Amino acid sequence: MTRKVFLVVAYFCSIFLLPVLVLANDFELENKFTLYGDVEGFNGPYRQSTTLLGQEFQSFFNISKGNHVSLGAGFFAADQEQKNNQFNVNPIISFKYYTDTTQFILGNIENQNQHGYLEPLEDTLLEFTRPIEYGLQWKEAADGFHSDWFLDWQFINVVDQPEVFDYGGVTKVDVDEHFSLEAQFHGYHEGGRIFFVLVFNNYVPAIGFRLHGPLPILGESSLAVFGVVSCDFVGQYVTGPDWGNGLYARVGVTPWGLCELYAIMWNAQNFFSQEGDPNYNSQGLNPTYYQANRTYEEVGLKKLITGDKGFLFDAEIKSEWADSTWALSGKLVGTVPFDLDIPIKEKKKDGSGNANL
Amino acid sequence: MRIYKSCLLILFAVGVTVMAQAQSIDWMGQTTLAPIADKGAVEWKNQFTFYGDNNEFFEPFRVRETLLGQQFNSFLDASVNKDVDFWAGAFADHQSAQAVTTNVQPIFSFVYHEGGSQFVFGTLLPIYRHGLIEPMESTALEITRPIEYGMEFIQKDNFINLDSFLDWQQILTDVNREIFDYGGSARLPIWNDITVLGQLHGYHVGGEQYNGAVWNNLAGGMGLEVDGNILGASTLEVYGLGSKTTDLVGYPGATYGCGLYTKLLVCPDHQWQFFGISWVGQDFMSQEGDGNYNSVGTDGVTYEPSRTYEELGVRRFVEIENGATFDFELRSHWIDASWANSFRIMAFVPFDVTVDKPKEKTN
Numbered sequence: 270m271t272r273k274v275f276l277v278v279a280y281f282c283s284i285f286l287l288p289v290l291v292l293a294n295d296f297e298l299e300n301k302f303t304l305y306g307d308v309e310g311f312n313g314p315y316r317q318s319t320t321l322l323g324q325e326f327q328s329f330f331n332i333s334k335g336n337h338v339s340l341g342a343g344f345f346a347a348d349q350e351q352k353n354n355q356f357n358v359n360p361i362i363s364f365k366y367y368t369d370t371t372q373f374i375l376g377n378i379e380n381q382n383q384h385g386y387l388e389p390l391e392d393t394l395l396e397f398t399r400p401i402e403y404g405l406q407w408k409e410a411a412d413g414f415h416s417d418w419f420l421d422w423q424f425i426n427v428v429d430q431p432e433v434f435d436y437g438g439v440t441k442v443d444v445d446e447h448f449s450l451e452a453q454f455h456g457y458h459e460g461g462r463i464f465f466v467l468v469f470n471n472y473v474p475a476i477g478f479r480l481h482g483p484l485p486i487l488g489e490s491s492l493a494v495f496g497v498v499s500c501d502f503v504g505q506y507v508t509g510p511d512w513g514n515g516l517y518a519r520v521g522v523t524p525w526g527l528c529e530l531y532a533i534m535w536n537a538q539n540f541f542s543q544e545g546d547p548n549y550n551s552q553g554l555n556p557t558y559y560q561a562n563r564t565y566e567e568v569g570l571k572k573l574i575t576g577d578k579g580f581l582f583d584a585e586i587k588s589e590w591a592d593s594t595w596a597l598s599g600k601l602v603g604t605v606p607f608d609l610d611i612p613i614k615e616k617k618k619d620g621s622g623n624a625n626l
Numbered sequence: 627m628r629i630y631k632s633c634l635l636i637l638f639a640v641g642v643t644v645m646a647q648a649q650s651i652d653w654m655g656q657t658t659l660a661p662i663a664d665k666g667a668v669e670w671k672n673q674f675t676f677y678g679d680n681n682e683f684f685e686p687f688r689v690r691e692t693l694l695g696q697q698f699n700s701f702l703d704a705s706v707n708k709d710v711d712f713w714a715g716a717f718a719d720h721q722s723a724q725a726v727t728t729n730v731q732p733i734f735s736f737v738y739h740e741g742g743s744q745f746v747f748g749t750l751l752p753i754y755r756h757g758l759i760e761p762m763e764s765t766a767l768e769i770t771r772p773i774e775y776g777m778e779f780i781q782k783d784n785f786i787n788l789d790s791f792l793d794w795q796q797i798l799t800d801v802n803r804e805i806f807d808y809g810g811s812a813r814l815p816i817w818n819d820i821t822v823l824g825q826l827h828g829y830h831v832g833g834e835q836y837n838g839a840v841w842n843n844l845a846g847g848m849g850l851e852v853d854g855n856i857l858g859a860s861t862l863e864v865y866g867l868g869s870k871t872t873d874l875v876g877y878p879g880a881t882y883g884c885g886l887y888t889k890l891l892v893c894p895d896h897q898w899q900f901f902g903i904s905w906v907g908q909d910f911m912s913q914e915g916d917g918n919y920n921s922v923g924t925d926g927v928t929y930e931p932s933r934t935y936e937e938l939g940v941r942r943f944v945e946i947e948n949g950a951t952f953d954f955e956l957r958s959h960w961i962d963a964s965w966a967n968s969f970r971i972m973a974f975v976p977f978d979v980t981v982d983k984p985k986e987k988t989n
Contacts, residue, residue, distance in 0.1 A: 332977070335947035340674060340975050342698075360720050360728060362696040364676045364973045366946060375676035375973055376696050376722070403722035404694065405678065405971075422694050422722040432692065 297331045298609040299343075301579075303602065305397055310596035311589065314553040314560075316546075318596070321397050323349035329361040339365045341377065345401050359401055370411040378406040384417050385439040387517055389497055389535065389542055389549035390455040390473050396602075399423075404434070413443035426461030431468075433459050435544055447482040451495070457543040471543040472500040477517070488523035501541045509551055509559055513539035528572040535565040548591045566590045579606040657787035657813065658753040659780055660746055662739055663705040668982040671715075672700045674975040677769050681968035685961045686928040688917035693769050695721035699751070701733040702981065711737040713749065717773050731773060742783035750774040756789045757811030761867060761887055761905065761919035762827040762845055762912050765970075776806070787813040798833035805831050807914055809846070823849035823865065829913040841873040845912035849887070858894035863887075869910050878929040879921050883909030885933075887919075903937040918961050936960040950975045 303325040312318040329343025341363040348356050363376035380402045383391040406419040418438030426432035437455040444450060453475040460468030477495030484490045499513040515537030523529045539561050541550050548565050552558075569587030586599040663669040675697040683690045701715020713735040720728045735748035752774055755763040774793040781788040790810030798804035809827035816822050825847055832840035849865030865887040871877055885907035892900045909931050911920045918935050922928065939957035946952055953972040959965065 334950050334975060334977075338946050338948070338950040338975065342674070359724075360696075362674065362676075362698065362720065364674065364696075364975060366952070366973075375678070375971075399724070403724070423724050425721055425723045425726060426692075 296333075296610075298328065299331050299606070300326070300328045300608065301604060301606040302326055303400075303604045305600070305602045307394065307397055307600040308598055309394065310598045311548065311591065311594070313591055313594040313596070314555065314558050315548050315550060315591055317554065319394070321349060321394070323347060323397065325400055327361065327401075337366055337368065339367070341365070347400060349397075361401070370409055372406070372408040372410075374406040374408070376403065378402050378404050378419050378421065379408070379417075380419075380421070384419060384437075385441075386453060386455060387475060387495060387497070388533070388546040389515060389517060389537075389540065390437075390453055390475060391542075391544050392546045394546075395544065404436075407438075414441070416440040431459045432461035433457075437473075441479075447480060449479045450477075451479060452476050453495075455542065455544065470501075471541065473542045473545065474498055475517070484522070486524060488526050489529075490522045491520070493517075493519045497537075497540065499540050499542055501543075509539045509541065509561065513537065513541055513551060515540040515549065515563070528570055531567075531569050531571060533565075533567040533569075535563070537563045537565075548589065560592065564590075564592060578608075580604065657757055657780060657782045657789045657811070659739075659742070659744055659782055660737060660751060660778075661703065662711045662737060662744075663703040664980075665705055665708050667705050667980055669703045670700070670979040670981050671703050672698070672977050672979070674698050675772070676973040676975075678971045679766065679769055679968075680970075681959075681966065683918070683959070683961070683966045683968075685918075685964050685966070686923035686925065687920060687961060688764075689924050691766070693721070693766070695719065697772060699733060699773070709738055709740050711735075711739065713737065717749075719772070733773065742781060744778075744780040746778040746780070748775065748777075750776060750778045750791060750793065752778075752791070756791050756809070757787075757813075758809065758825060758827055759811075759863075759865065759887060759889075760903070760916040761885060761907075761910065762809070762825050763914050764916040766916075767914065776808075785814070798835055800836050803831050803838050803840075804833040805829075813851070819853035821851040821853075823851055823863065825849070825865065825867070827912060827914065839873075839875060841871070841875070843869070843871045843874070843911065843913040845869040845910075845915065847887075857892050859896065860893065861889075861891040863889045863891075867910065869912055871911050871913075876926060877922070878927060879911060879931065880909040883907065883911055883921060885910040885919065897942065899941040899943075901937075901939050901941070903935075903939075905933070905935040907933040907935070918959060930962065934960075934962060949977075 305321065305323060305325070307319070307321040309316065309319040325345070325347045327343065327345040329341045332340045332342070334340060341361055343361045345359045345361055346356055361377050363374055363378075366373040383393065383395055402419070402421040404420040404422045406417070409416040416438065420434060420436040422434045424430055424433040435455065435457045437453070439451065439453045441449050441451045455473045457471040475495045475497040477493060479491065479493045481489070481491040495517040497515045497517055501511055501513070515535060518534045519531060521529050521531035535549055537549065537551065539551050540563065541552050547554070549563070551560055551563050553560065567587050567589045569585055571585045572583075574582040581602070581604040583600070583602040586597070589596050589598060661671060677693060677695060677697070679691075679693040681688070681691060697717070697719045699715065699717040701713045704712045706712055713733055715733040717731045717733055718728055720726065733749045735746055735750075738745040750773065755765070755767055756778075774791070776792040776794045778789070778791040788810065792806060792808045794806045796802050796805040807827065807829045809825070812824040814822040814824070827845050829843040845867060847865050847867035849863055852862045854860050854862070867885045867887060869883040870881060871879070872881060885905060888904045890902050894900070905919055907919060907921060909921050910933065911922050917924055919933070921930055921933050937957055937959050939955060941953070941955040944952045951974045953970070953974070955970045957968045959968065
């Protein structure tokens with residue numbers, strides 16, 4: 270175990286091993302195991318075939334300081350089996366201010382389902398390759414209105430390492446029970462002034478609508494159509510022009526409620542998103558490979574089973590056509606949470622923030 | 627990019643601030659006594675700090691920097707007798723990023739306290755940079771150096787408010803020079819709303835063993851504070867400061883420097899603080915001061931003998947609940963002829979636990 274990992278583990282232990290008896294107010298130990306496998310069959314010009322197989326475990330104390338503030342303290346551990354069993358451990362430390370409809374989060378932010386991004390904006394693979402994020406977040410969830418905006422700091426600026434962060438969010442407004450308007454934005458930045466490295470930015474906004482509701486035989490059905498724009502003023506690649514655009518459409522049906530059958534269609538010109546699924550980009554893996562006009566289609570079957578207490582099983586298989594290349598991909602995810610309520614006898618406060626055995 | 631990053635963070639901070647309930651606060655820079663346990667008790671003191679600090683300086687005097695992360699300190703405070711406490715614990719700092727090393731440091735302190743006097747020996751937990759103003763110590767040190775090692779004497783009574791310290795930063799080895807800074811701040815009320823102010827900060831690099839550089843920087847001065855009621859509670863501080871830098875190899879400026887620092891604070895409703903700072907400097911240099919006040923640039927070569935600097939800002943400090951607080955500050959800077967913005971958000975979540983307390987005798 271490296272010194273770095275040792276230090277991090279020691280740090281977590283100092284938090285994790287805080288005697289369960291003594292902390293303040295409502296106190297809960299939240300744990301979650303996730304097992305996953307993901308196969309991306311492509312080995313074309315835009316993305317390489319990838320197989321991910323691994324486990325994740327997170328465990329943290331959720332401490333309520335009252336009606337509006339909670340604190341999360343614990344750790345997250347991930348192990349990808351193809352990486353020589355190296356175990357990555359990261360801290361979980363978060364401050365959350367919340368009301369009935371609003372959440373402000375500092376520290377570890379909530380990034381389930383990649384904040385709700387479309388695949389061209391954020392690759393679904395980030396669910397496994399970047400399962401936790403640090404930064405700040407502002408979430409709103411009211412009747413007919415949902416919003417999630419964040420800043421995710423990935424790397425700090427040190428010698429030979431530019432600062433890297435991505436930011437943006439998703440806002441959805443329900444026009445009626447079946448129809449909603451949605452705006453998305455994703456930004457990516459590399460730079461930093463301290464060590465004078467190249468600065469570049471990538472901006473990707475999208476706007477569109479979602480239509481959903483039950484249909485005879487087809488069951489729960491949905492249609493999403495988005496117009497997407499990309500700007501890459503000083504990007505990694507200089508092959509294409511600064512501006513690009515694309516049209517994204519996704520249709521899904523759930524015949525007899527068995528599983529979702531969906532199709533995605535994508536048509537784009539000079540589109541590039543740094544953190545998006547590369548199959549949607551005009552820039553290939555090879556810096557010299559560039560295809561200005563792009564098409565991409567995907568047809569898939571998806572089954573999501575959720576149970577009591579947060580149990581989740583997600584299986585997906587999809588067939589993809591990127592220009593004239595075809596590939597088959599799939600993923601399997603199982604999540605098992607278990608939370609423990611820890612009875613705490615709160616001390617009668619004679620000063621703010623005090624608790625007792 | 628400057629606009630996007632700043633807007634995101636500022637929007638977030640303004641949102642939090644507006645949502646929260648405000649309470650009145652103490653002014654920055656007041657002398658603060660270190661926390662001590664009840665007599666005979668053992669208390670477990672913990673605090674989480676979440677910080678975000680961003681500036682967009684492109685001038686040669688201060689480095690553009692973004693700090694985002696979390697800090698945690700946890701220590702046992704044992705009251706050994708009525709005048710002596712002992713602290714033992716740890717401090718950890720984790721910057722928000724995917725692949726960073728978490729910095730863990732020990733907390734060990736002997737605390738002697740009697741009335742309004744305190745002597746802390748070991749780990750220091752400075753509040754607002756021991757009361758030093760920006761030209762003496764940069765506000766960024768509150769995040770980058772939240773704990774110090776050395777000794778500190780604090781006196782807080784009706785006669786004087788004093789915070790003096792010695793902070794040992796680096797010990798002398800065959801590859802490192804010894805580095806320490808020292809000084810403090812004092813406030814002496816003399817008549818009604820008028821207070822005499824004193825500031826001193828020294829920085830030393832040296833060591834007798836092993837041949838190497840020995841140099842010193844000393845900055846200090848006197849000032850006057852007048853409290854009044856202009857658009858609400860208000861305070862005007864004026865300091866005359868001087869600096870001396872000796873034996874620093876390659877230093878491009880004069881040995882002696884001086885500056886005039888003026889700060890006006892207005893608190894219209896005991897919730898928001900509006901402040902303005904004006905600075906005029908001549909060859910001034912404080913090694914640990916905010917670089918925007920210095921005549922020498924961060925590269926050690928750029929030098930402007932005559933400096934002007936102005937700052938306007940707003941700050942709101944909010945106590946949310948059960949000791950959890952949120953602090954937001956937005957500033958606009960005029961550095962000679964150029965303009966820049968910066969802001970800070972911080973959240974503090976303490977939880978103190980009484981581990982052991984002597985039972986009262988019953989006869």
